[in-house]
Amino acid sequence: xxxxxxxxxxxxxxxxxxxxxxxxxxxxxxxxxxxxxxxxxxxxxxxxxxxxxxxxxxxxxxxxxxxxxxxxxxxxxxxxxxxxxxxxxxxxxxxxxxxxxxxxxxxxxxxxxxxxxxxxxxxxxxxxxxxxxxxxxxxxxxxxxxxxxxxxxxxxxxxxxxxxxxxxxxxxxxxxxxxxxxxxxxxxxxxxxxxxxxxxxxxxxxxxxxxxxxxxxxxxxxxxxxxxxxxxxxxxxxxxxxxxxxxxxxxxxxxxxxxxxxxxxxxxxxxxxxxxxxxxxxxxxxxxxxxxxxxxxxxxxxxxxxxxxxxxxxxxxxxxxxxxxxxxxxxxxxxxxxxxxxxxxxxxxxxxxxxxxxxxxxxxxxxxxxxxxxxxxxxxxxxxxxxxxxxxxxxxxxxxx
Amino acid sequence: xxxxxxxxxxxxxxxxxxxxxxxxxxxxxxxxxxxxxxxxxxxxxxxxxxxxxxxxxxxxxxxxxxxxxxxxxxxxxxxxxxxxxxxxxxxxxxxxxxxxxxxxxxxxxxxxxxxxxxxxxxxxxxxxxxxxxxxxxxxxxxxxxxxxxxxxxxxxxxxxxxxxxxxxxxxxxxxxxxxxxxxxxxxxxxxxxxxxxxxxxxxxxxxxxxxxxxxxxxxxxxxxxxxxxxxxxxxxxxxxxxxxxxxxxxxxxxxxxxxxxxxxxxxxxxxxxxxxxxxxxxxxxxxxxxxxxxxxxxxxxxxxxxxxxxxxxxxxxxxxxxxxxxxxxxxxxxxxxxxxxxxxxxxxxxxxxxxxxxxxxxxxxxxxxxxxxxxxxxxxxxxxxxxxxxxxxxx
Numbered sequence: 001x002x003x004x005x006x007x008x009x010x011x012x013x014x015x016x017x018x019x020x021x022x023x024x025x026x027x028x029x030x031x032x033x034x035x036x037x038x039x040x041x042x043x044x045x046x047x048x049x050x051x052x053x054x055x056x057x058x059x060x061x062x063x064x065x066x067x068x069x070x071x072x073x074x075x076x077x078x079x080x081x082x083x084x085x086x087x088x089x090x091x092x093x094x095x096x097x098x099x100x101x102x103x104x105x106x107x108x109x110x111x112x113x114x115x116x117x118x119x120x121x122x123x124x125x126x127x128x129x130x131x132x133x134x135x136x137x138x139x140x141x142x143x144x145x146x147x148x149x150x151x152x153x154x155x156x157x158x159x160x161x162x163x164x165x166x167x168x169x170x171x172x173x174x175x176x177x178x179x180x181x182x183x184x185x186x187x188x189x190x191x192x193x194x195x196x197x198x199x200x201x202x203x204x205x206x207x208x209x210x211x212x213x214x215x216x217x218x219x220x221x222x223x224x225x226x227x228x229x230x231x232x233x234x235x236x237x238x239x240x241x242x243x244x245x246x247x248x249x250x251x252x253x254x255x256x257x258x259x260x261x262x263x264x265x266x267x268x269x270x271x272x273x274x275x276x277x278x279x280x281x282x283x284x285x286x287x288x289x290x291x292x293x294x295x296x297x298x299x300x301x302x303x304x305x306x307x308x309x310x311x312x313x314x315x316x317x318x319x320x321x322x323x324x325x326x327x328x329x330x331x332x333x334x335x336x337x338x339x340x341x342x343x344x345x346x347x348x349x350x351x352x353x354x355x356x357x358x359x360x361x362x363x364x365x366x367x368x369x370x371x372x373x374x375x376x377x378x379x380x381x382x383x384x385x386x387x388x389x390x391x392x393x394x395x396x397x398x399x400x401x
Numbered sequence: 402x403x404x405x406x407x408x409x410x411x412x413x414x415x416x417x418x419x420x421x422x423x424x425x426x427x428x429x430x431x432x433x434x435x436x437x438x439x440x441x442x443x444x445x446x447x448x449x450x451x452x453x454x455x456x457x458x459x460x461x462x463x464x465x466x467x468x469x470x471x472x473x474x475x476x477x478x479x480x481x482x483x484x485x486x487x488x489x490x491x492x493x494x495x496x497x498x499x500x501x502x503x504x505x506x507x508x509x510x511x512x513x514x515x516x517x518x519x520x521x522x523x524x525x526x527x528x529x530x531x532x533x534x535x536x537x538x539x540x541x542x543x544x545x546x547x548x549x550x551x552x553x554x555x556x557x558x559x560x561x562x563x564x565x566x567x568x569x570x571x572x573x574x575x576x577x578x579x580x581x582x583x584x585x586x587x588x589x590x591x592x593x594x595x596x597x598x599x600x601x602x603x604x605x606x607x608x609x610x611x612x613x614x615x616x617x618x619x620x621x622x623x624x625x626x627x628x629x630x631x632x633x634x635x636x637x638x639x640x641x642x643x644x645x646x647x648x649x650x651x652x653x654x655x656x657x658x659x660x661x662x663x664x665x666x667x668x669x670x671x672x673x674x675x676x677x678x679x680x681x682x683x684x685x686x687x688x689x690x691x692x693x694x695x696x697x698x699x700x701x702x703x704x705x706x707x708x709x710x711x712x713x714x715x716x717x718x719x720x721x722x723x724x725x726x727x728x729x730x731x732x733x734x735x736x737x738x739x740x741x742x743x744x745x746x747x748x749x750x751x752x753x754x755x756x757x758x759x760x761x762x763x764x765x766x767x768x769x770x771x772x773x774x775x776x777x778x779x780x781x782x783x784x785x786x787x788x789x790x791x792x793x794x795x796x
Contacts, residue, residue: 154665229629229663234703238745263629266555266704270726271745303634304666344670345638348748 001392002031002115008124009040010052013282014226017309018120019048020202024385026050030392035112043284047202055108058101065104072107081136082110088134106131113137116170116392122147122162125169129161133168138395140171143179145306145327146230152186159186167191170395173388175199175306176328193395197387198331198379199309201316206381208289210318210372219250219358222295222319224288224310227258227279229303232324232344234260234267236301239350241271246351248358250276252299253291257282292317296364297357302326303344312379315339315371320364322353332379338371402796403432405520407530407537411437411459414684418600418781423455425785431792436460436515436537438530439467461514462534465507472514479516486516490540497536512540522546522795524572528553528561531568544795548572550597552630552727554581555704562586570795575707575728593791596731598784599712601776603685606718606768607693618649619758622695622719624688624710625702627658632701632724634667638747639701641671643754650676652699653691655683692717696764697757702726703744712779715739715771720764722753738771 005022007015022032026048034052056068076083089106093099109117109131116138119125125132125141132139152159166172166187172194174180180194187194225231233254240252254264254277261279268277283291292298298314298321305327312332314321323329325341333339340357342349357364412419426433435458449456463472480487490512494505520541525531531547538545547568553561562585565571571592573579583589621640625631640652654664654677661679668677683691688710692698698714700723707728714721721739723729733739740757742749757764 150662150666153669154662229634229660234745235634241745260629262556263703267745269558270555270703303670345634345747347746 001029001396002033003118003392004033004035004112004114004116005118005120006109006124006128007034007036007120009038010034010036011042011044011046012040013042013044015120016042016044016047016285017199017202019046020381021200021384021388022050023048024200024381025388028385028389030389031115033112033114035109043282045285053112056104058104060104062097062100065100069100069103069107072103072111075111076107082113085134085136086110089130092130092133102130106134110135116140116395118142118392120144122165123151123158125165126151126158126161129165132165138170138398139168140173140391140395141165141169142173142175143183143306144175145179146304148179148182148186149304149306149327150230163187166194169193170398171195171391173197173391176331178328178331179306193398195387195391197384197391199307199312200381200384201312201375201379203381204285205289205313205316206376208293208317210368217249219248219297220295221250221252221297221299221354222255222292222314223252223299223301224255224292224314225300225302225308227254227256227260227264229260229263230305231256231260232301232303233264235303235345235347236299236350237264237267237271237273237277238347239301239354240273240277242347242351243354243358244273244276246355248355250354250358252277253280253295254278255280255283255288255291289313289317292319295319297322297354299350299354300324300329301342301344301350302329305329307332311339312375315368315375316379318368318372320357320367321371322350322357332375333371334374335370337367338374339367402430402522402792403434403520404522404524404792405434405436405460405518405537405541405543406524406526407436407534408526409437409530410439410441411435412441414441418603420452420455421600422598422781422785422788423458425782426789426792427454429786429789431789434458434460434518434520436462438462438464460518462511463514465510468510473510476514476516479513482517490516493539494536497539508536512537515540522792524548524792525568527551528564531564532560535564535567544569546570546572546791546795548574549578549582549706550574551706552704554578554585555630555727558585570791572791575731577728577731578706593787595784595787595791596779597707597709597712598779598781599709599716599775600781601716601779604689604692604713604716604775606772618651619697620695621650621652621697621699621754622655622691622714623653623699624655624683624691624713625700625708626656627654627661627664629660630702630704632703632745633660633664635703635724635745635747635750636699636701637664637667637671637673637677639699639750639754640677641673642747642751644673644676646751646755648755648758652677653680653695654678655680655688655691657682688713689717692719695719697722697754698739699723699750699754700729701744701747701750702729705729707732711739712775716775716779718768718772720757720767720771722750722757724750734770734774738767738774 034050037055090099093102119141122143167189174196180196298319300311300323302324307328321339324344326344340353494508498504520543523538523543524546526548545568565587692714698719698721705727711732721733724744725741726744735741740753742753
């Protein structure tokens with residue numbers, strides 16, 4: 001089976017889990033091809049080998065766009081079927097300028113499409129909304145978090161486009177049940193073909209030993225994630241202020257980088273947490289895992305989330321976690337024994353949970369062991385690959401509408 | 402005494418009282434000129450006809466990224482009148498820019514419209530601007546005054562270390578900023594503290610104080626940019642807490658900004674879409690009207706140098722519930738014109754709002770106190786006098 005995967009930036013540090021997933025598909029015998037829009041950089045190791053086709057930039061000046069369009073149009077002429085799709089796409093745009101924009105975006109996709117087209121992010125699928133509605137290829141879309149939680153709330157056009165895609169796509173992969181339910185509500189259609197496939201732990205994490213018992217009286221708290229407001233770290237810092245005032249001996253390391261760095265740096269200085277909290281910046285995955293193993297508690301005060309891979313990894317390594325009850329997080333923290341859920345933005349509940357863990361080493365260890373057992377048995381690569389293969393097969397078998 | 406005040410944009414649409422302020426200074430005998438990097442497009446035709454006196458006092462820096470060729474041609478006249486000044490401009494810029502030819506040429510082009518002017522004092526209206534254009538003081542061989550008005554030390558604590566030493570005099574709008582400057586090594590010997598002022602003729606209560614009728618919702622109002630410094634999540638969380646406790650609330654927010662997505666998302670997530678209304682950017686007149694018909698003004702800033710709209714709200718006779726961050730404790734008098742809560746603490750904020758609402762007499766007292774305090778301490782005319790005296794002292 002051939003799969004064409006569309007990515008925005010490649011490689012991207014925060015999308016390593018997708019490369020791992022695709023590597024697993026290759027092992028299972030799928031022919032995976034990659035289309036990418038921009039070159040990126042990543043500190044992480046690339047688990048995935050494939051030829052990459054770069055799509056033309058949409059930011060070029062109009063004459064270049066015209067040349068690109070003519071170039072792909074000429075190539076599409078060899079296949080009347082694809083040419084028809086291309087013209088159907090253009091019907092969605094009014095005015096020459098927006099037609100040109102749409103042509104530069106979608107014509108290359110018409111040309112390169114082979115087998116099933118997979119959009120690993122809902123937001124990316126919305127960008128190619130016109131293509132998805134016009135193409136005769138089978139389309140599978142993943143919904144992972146902000147693409148269904150955030151953008152539909154703040155942007156009506158996005159919401160409408162996503163709604164149409166959810167009814168049209170031949171398979172919708174949701175990373176958790178919560179997202180599946182939300183997507184089904186949004187689609188509001190019997191044609192919705194959603195399926196939950198949980199993200200797998202990477203082999204590196206799966207094979208690692210559990211984090212051990214630490215005798216240090218100072219509790220090491222750790223967070224890993226992009227520094228944007230969605231991670232809710234500012235609320236976490238308010239909880240840290242409360243912990244400090246309660247006299248709890250702790251140290252909190254926040255690993256990651258992002259546009260919300262400045263507000264967080266200010267919050268740390270403003271609340272006098274310089275001695276207690278460190279923003280380390282981005283790190284290699286191996287180094288993150290090493291730090292996770294030496295920590296006592298993992299803290300994830302998110303505002304919105306699908307299922308956080310960072311939390312799953314921490315749990316797999318035997319860390320007790322304190323996590324906001326948002327998105328699908330309660331599917332990973334299914335019982336009180338495997339982790340602590342707190343309402344988002346509630347610094348008081350966060351501080352209580354952290355204090356409870358900080359003062360109770362036995363609780364930390366027991367919770368870590370339960371978390372590890374639960375996550376290692378429910379978030380496996382085998383189950384994930386099997387799920388995707390079934391989803392793809394079903395999508396291919398479908399009658400085209 | 403000729404003073405040149407350097408600003409990024411003139412006139413700023415959010416500060417319409419600036420004209421009154423300038424006229425007041427002129428009447429005190431200050432020969433004031435405005436040197437602006439950018440001229441705002443004014444909405445009404447014939448706007449400048451009414452302000453012809455000030456129009457004459459407006460000088461422009463011809464920014465190289467938005468060059469005005471007409472201005473360039475006009476300023477060439479100055480080169481013919483006093484060619485010696487052009488040579489001197491080259492020499493001074495060559496010295497201040499350490500011989501970087503491209504920068505020198507760019508700045509010669511930019512400052513050409515100022516060639517025929519003379520100043521005794523250059524007042525930089527913001528520290529960022531002072532860093533960018535500090536050579537103006539050398540060009541005019543004038544004394545320098547730098548105003549600190551914003552969250553400059555919050556964002557970039559170490560950026561102004563040299564400026565704090567180099568400027569002849571500093572102006573801070575709050576004690577909080579003085580403290581931040583002193584943490585960066587300023588010795589505290591050469592500054593003036595003049596808080597922002599409010600036009601109390603414009604920002605004033607409607608005919609009578611608003612009394613809340615029974616069975617009507619409490620109206621909350623905020624006017625601030627939708628940016629992280631304003632702590633929107635905390636304000637919305639506090640509003641959600643109160644709604645959960647059974648209070649009937651309608652909250653109106655004037656302003657726009659890059660974190661609109663976060664605000665919309667938070668409103669949706671907290672399930673208070675029927676209670677919170679985003680009004681977008683509002684003109685000063687609209688903001689005043691909202692202040693006149695609201696019950697309480699709220700602001701949950703996590704970083705604030707002083708804040709104009711809190712002052713305006715008090716001038717409109719509106720009690721304020723705001724965070725205890727930065728210059729806000731100097732802005733409202735806690736327990737007298739409003740209530741302070743611990744910044745980033747939605748529960749404390751909700752508690753303070755509840756306290757105020759349970760007590761109509763307290764609300765009314767605070768409204769009156771706010772009105773009296775702004776009229777006696779923060780009136781724009783008094784502020785202009787303070788600035789006039791400061792300029793005269795620096796002569």
